[in-house]
Amino acid sequence: MRGRGSVAALGALAALGGALLTGCQSPPGGAGRPAPDGASVAPSGFGAVFLAVGECGSFGTVGVREVSCAGERAAARVVARYDTAAGDGPLCPATTDFVLHVSEDGPARGYACMRSLQPPHPGDPGRGGGPRTIVGDCVYEAAAGTARETACDGGGEHPPRYRVSDAVAARGDCPAGTALFVHLGGDRPVGCARPL
Numbered sequence: 001m002r003g004r005g006s007v008a009a010l011g012a013l014a015a016l017g018g019a020l021l022t023g024c025q026s027p028p029g030g031a032g033r034p035a036p037d038g039a040s041v042a043p044s045g046f047g048a049v050f051l052a053v054g055e056c057g058s059f060g061t062v063g064v065r066e067v068s069c070a071g072e073r074a075a076a077r078v079v080a081r082y083d084t085a086a087g088d089g090p091l092c093p094a095t096t097d098f099v100l101h102v103s104e105d106g107p108a109r110g111y112a113c114m115r116s117l118q119p120p121h122p123g124d125p126g127r128g129g130g131p132r133t134i135v136g137d138c139v140y141e142a143a144a145g146t147a148r149e150t151a152c153d154g155g156g157e158h159p160p161r162y163r164v165s166d167a168v169a170a171r172g173d174c175p176a177g178t179a180l181f182v183h184l185g186g187d188r189p190v191g192c193a194r195p196l
Contacts, residue, residue: 049081050066050102051066051078051081051100051102051112052078052081053078053079053080053081054069054077054078055069055077055078056068056069056071056074056075056076056077056078056117057074057075057076057078057100057112057114058073058074058075059073059075064100069117074117075116075117076097076098076114076115076116076117077114077115077117078112078113078114079092079093079096079113079114079115080092080093080096080112080113081102081110081111081112081113082110082111083109083110084109084110084111085109089110089111091132091185091186092111092113092131092132093113094123094132094134095115095121095123095124095125095130095134096113096114096115096123096130096131096132097114097115097116097121097122097123097129097130098114098116098122098123098130098131099111099112099113099114099131100112100114113131125137126138126151126152126153126163127151127152128149128150128151128152128155128156129149129151132184132185133149133164133182133184133191134164134167134184134191135164135165135166135167135184135191136152136163136164137149137152137163137164138150138151138152138160138161138162138163138164138196139160139161139162139163139164139180139182139193140158140159140160140161140162141161141180142158147162147180147182147193160196161195161196162179162180162193162194162195162196163193163194163196164182164184164191164192164193165178165192165193165194166178166191166192167184167186167188167189167190167191167192168188168190168192169187169188169189169190170190171190173190173192174190174192175192177194178192178193178194179193179194179195180193180194181193
């Protein structure tokens with residue numbers, strides 16, 4: 001039997017642009033579109049693990065529940081789940097739309113990487129959101145040494161100035177024409193960004 005749980009969306013560093021010129025990586029618990037901080041979750045009886053990979057969460061601003069993915073209340077599917085503190089675990093898959101911090105009664109804690117069941121998908125390249133900056137995303141310079149993600153189509157609050165064209169292991173591997181370096185994380189942590 002599962003205890004009561006709670007889910008809170010973590011801050012959207014990359015979604016709001018957590019890309020730093022010298023080292024920006026949204027922590028794996030970065031985003032947070034459908035579920036606000038402090039959202040509560042009641043167990044629904046699905047599966048042995050609350051919000052396991054392949055399971056779905058509901059819409060809601062007050063609470064998020066685990067629901068049948070075929071049901072009309074399903075908003076997003078878990079594409080990866082890690083039972084560790086968000087800052088200590090692996091990165092979510094590149095096109096994750098948002099990340100939920102999961103805490104059930106007791107010592108178990110973790111985070112779920114979520115993909116919305118319907119578009120729009122803020123985690124897709126160029127959409128200006130999601131917990132990670134990836135190849136195909138656009139950024140603007142927010143301050144000295146800091147870049148933030150924005151929609152490539154110009155529909156965001158800030159116009160795009162650069163597009164991440166490549167992900168490489170080191171800055172020296174970036175192609176000619178690279179004007180900005182963005183930390184992406186993972187095994188190819190350097191994003192090579194070109195002016196638009």
